[in-house]
Amino acid sequence: MKHILSGIFAAAFALSASAAAQAQDKPPLKIGGILDMSSLYADITGPGSETAAKMAVEDFGGEVLGRKIQVLAADHQNKADLSANIARDMLDNQGVEMIYDVAASATALAAGEIAKARNKIIMFNGPGSIRLTNEACGPYTIHYVFDTFGQANVTGLAAVKSGLDTWFFLTADYAFGQDLEKDTSAVVTRTGGKVLGSVRHPLNTSDFSSFLLQAQASKAKVIGLANAGGDTVNAIKQAAEFGITKGGQKVSPLLAFVSDIDSIGLETAQGLLLAEAFYWDLNDDTRAWSKRFMERTKRAPTSAQAGVYSSVTHYLKAVKAAGTTDAAAVIKVMKETPINDFFAKNGKIREDGRMIHDMYLFEVKKPSESKGRWDDYKLLATVPGSEAFQSLEQSRCPLVKK
Secondary structure: HHHHHHHHHHHHHHHHHHHHHHHHOOEEEEEEEEEEEOOOOOOOOOHHHHHHHHHHHHOOOEEOOOOEEEEEEEOOOOOOOHHHHHHHHHOOOOOEEEEEEEEOHHHHHHHHHHHOOOOEEEEEEEOOOHHHOOOOOOOOEEEOOHHHHHHHHHHHHHHOOOOOOOEEEEEEEEEHHHHHHHHHHHHHHHOOOEEEEEEEEOOOOOOOHHHHHHHHOOOOEEEEEEOOHHHHHHHEEEEEEOOOOOOOOOEHHHHHHHHEEEEEEEHOOOOOOEEEEOOOOOOOHHHHHHHHHHHOOOOOOOOHHHHHHHHHHHHHHHHHOOOOHHHHHHHHHHHHHOOOOOOOOOOOEOOEEEOOOOOOEEEEHHHHHOOOOOOOOOEEEEEOOOHOOHHHHHHHOOOOOO
């Protein structure tokens, strides 16, 4: 009997060892971030987005379907051709199954075409161009955090309703800025306002003097900043230095993040109206996650970085539920499953890839109202996703049936 039992235990041990060896033999599941790690959008996405993705993987348990999960990140340097090359290398040579963030619109449009051609999932957290869910949409493309339509709809509508009905735009001369100006102009004119003009500025410029002087000369009540990151920060600071805001004109950043307000300072930024998809101090859930993020990064998370955590988690849950990394099976689960976490309540990914969730209108606090660094926003309104984002009836995505 001892010999029989010994044989049984030996066989069981051998099978267990074999299963463990097979699990170790499975290749890792790789997800790849294409980020701005060193330039004007580095604070918005960059290392913080990579950290958020790693936090999502750790909280998920570090593996799925018996495969270790590996997070990659690369710097696209805000160059569309480099972004496309990185995406191609990740998907063709490095075995990446999903791409996250992509950090700017021109770079996202370029990487999106590569992912689309290879039937791979790509999730956009940092870029805003509405083209990503219109003409450039794909069956495996997800636009998760914000877009130019939603930003324009929330900020522009609130401004015009409050009497700020004449606008002049300072626009970053690339896909995102052009789309943001176009979408905000449509909101302004549709609600009875007027656009008095616009001027295009190069990406990542340090001198806004000539552009601001043109805006000042227009006598528009609002100078709309159709830019982001370092460009937004520099434009607001220089507008204050030139006395434009003291002269009665309002400067409206059409896309701003808590990191931008921190760079500008409340003394200069106070009173600004802005739309955000997320704020770290919104409720107990946002505060709990943000505290963990801030312990690692020493900075408050932006909406893009919070969106990375949420979207990566949603992807990994879908992989587990589908029992495969096949993009068609995974995206089906992602679109069928509501998103309920600290980032979104009852979020839903539509057929055009737009993730529908609430948006928020904030006013930047006065220095006397703030309790400390990062305590920057007062909530003015919560806008349901169905009202904030473009409707399917307006969509130009070829996947949408009408």
